[in-house]
Amino acid sequence: xxxxxxxxxxxxxxxxxxxxxxxxxxxxxxxxxxxxxxxxxxxxxxxxxxxxxxxxxxxxxxxxxxxxxxxxxxxxxxxxxxxxxxx
Amino acid sequence: xxxxxxxxxxxxxxxxxxxxxxxxxxxxxxxxxxxxxxxxxxxxxxxxxxxxxxxxxxxxxxxxxxxxxxxxxxxxxxxxxxxxxxxxxxxxxxxxxxxxxxxxxxxxxxxxxxxxxxxxxxxxxxxxxxxxxxxxxxxxxxxxxxxxxxxxxxxxxxxxxxxxxxxxxxxxxxxxxxxxxxxxxxxxxxxxxxxxxxxxxxxxxxxxxxxxxxxxxxxxxxxxxxxxxxxxxxxxxxxxxxxxxxxxxxxxxxxxxxxxxxxxxxxxxxxxxxxxxxxxxxxxxxxxxxxxxxxxxxxxxxxxxxxxxxxxxxxxxxxxxxxxxxxxxxxxxxxxxxxxxxxxxxxxxxxxxxxxxxxxxxxxxxxxxxxxxxxxxxxxxxxxxxxxxxxxxxxxxxxx
Numbered sequence: 507x508x509x510x511x512x513x514x515x516x517x518x519x520x521x522x523x524x525x526x527x528x529x530x531x532x533x534x535x536x537x538x539x540x541x542x543x544x545x546x547x548x549x550x551x552x553x554x555x556x557x558x559x560x561x562x563x564x565x566x567x568x569x570x571x572x573x574x575x576x577x578x579x580x581x582x583x584x585x586x587x588x589x590x591x592x593x
Numbered sequence: 594x595x596x597x598x599x600x601x602x603x604x605x606x607x608x609x610x611x612x613x614x615x616x617x618x619x620x621x622x623x624x625x626x627x628x629x630x631x632x633x634x635x636x637x638x639x640x641x642x643x644x645x646x647x648x649x650x651x652x653x654x655x656x657x658x659x660x661x662x663x664x665x666x667x668x669x670x671x672x673x674x675x676x677x678x679x680x681x682x683x684x685x686x687x688x689x690x691x692x693x694x695x696x697x698x699x700x701x702x703x704x705x706x707x708x709x710x711x712x713x714x715x716x717x718x719x720x721x722x723x724x725x726x727x728x729x730x731x732x733x734x735x736x737x738x739x740x741x742x743x744x745x746x747x748x749x750x751x752x753x754x755x756x757x758x759x760x761x762x763x764x765x766x767x768x769x770x771x772x773x774x775x776x777x778x779x780x781x782x783x784x785x786x787x788x789x790x791x792x793x794x795x796x797x798x799x800x801x802x803x804x805x806x807x808x809x810x811x812x813x814x815x816x817x818x819x820x821x822x823x824x825x826x827x828x829x830x831x832x833x834x835x836x837x838x839x840x841x842x843x844x845x846x847x848x849x850x851x852x853x854x855x856x857x858x859x860x861x862x863x864x865x866x867x868x869x870x871x872x873x874x875x876x877x878x879x880x881x882x883x884x885x886x887x888x889x890x891x892x893x894x895x896x897x898x899x900x901x902x903x904x905x906x907x908x909x910x911x912x913x914x915x916x917x918x919x920x921x922x923x924x925x926x927x928x929x930x931x932x933x934x935x936x937x938x939x940x941x942x943x944x945x946x947x948x949x950x951x952x953x954x955x956x957x958x959x960x961x962x963x964x965x966x967x968x969x970x971x972x973x974x975x976x977x978x979x980x981x982x983x984x985x986x987x988x989x990x991x992x993x
Binding site for chain 1: 638796797798799800801802812813814855856857891892893
């Protein structure tokens, strides 16, 4: 697992009040029962950790280009934004 | 108990600098939302707002006033001036001794806070304007109105986030009805379109980046506004005795708390607030001809509020509109400006539309008076305010 993935899993676990070991890349976010405040805190924590800007509007969480459906999707989306930043 | 009537109204908001121009904009379906013009605005991701334009404070206040008044206070004073003028009241003793002021504001003098923080943090200055504290106080608008008119009765500011104005007007109503004061100046003011204020809202991720579309299936969040509205609430017998023109009667008020969540609304709280206000007014739901919704344009508020309205008013609720799509969400001042839409419906028989509406949402099964104002004879109007943190305040007004 990459450092990026480990960091992201740590952030998600913290917001879900779980241990990182409780999560896998296949874990779906809806299974973590994050409320709306935890979701915006999660997005903020990802932005701060990777110095990226995540397009996320709590009014249309499913319609953004940033896929928050699972741990793997979040890792891919963050890696995408990080590589865009580097480009 | 004394009946309570409204004998004066004043406002400034993105639609106009007075009541007449605001009504005109409501009736024409004009939207006050546009590109935001503030310092550092290019660093915001949400760059549209319902900003008050063409406001030149130097035309309204002397140098002493300009150094003392935050933009929020300026809006409050200008609105109060219109309201007092319309009421025709002269505040001599003993009236002045018992007349008070209650205004709602969520942020207080936010522009002053923003400017002083920018000076010490960003610009590295070691001093700020000496009147920073009296400018930023949430109660500054109340104090200055009381001083300008010599009003020496009960005076204070109310802060309940987006319900501040409705709580303020509800308390003023209760104060006049109880006989504690014959006249109260009340309403609310907000000037939150500052870089810091908007950055904070941006963080919450509930703002739209284009327009406000309350109750529409494609709604994507709220748009901030700014401004104020102030009303003269007066005991009916007092107004009648002096031959005053009466705009409408305030007949009911209710407030309650969800005790549920700091941002998510609860249908139960909204239901209890609306039912409580109608009960206070001694009116049945079918007597209501217009509801001015809280209608923020967020997914959560609008669906919750629509459900609550259907619970209280049944399968055929009266027309409902959210004027926030026109004047923006004025936060602590919003209920006051929205009370103007109720007054227009009662006095002029015109219901202000819900702008930006394109697609019905099955979760919001309401007649939202989409996009175009509507003629209707309205006897009773209800104004909803449901704040973050579950603080609900609902007013009921009746045609005279």
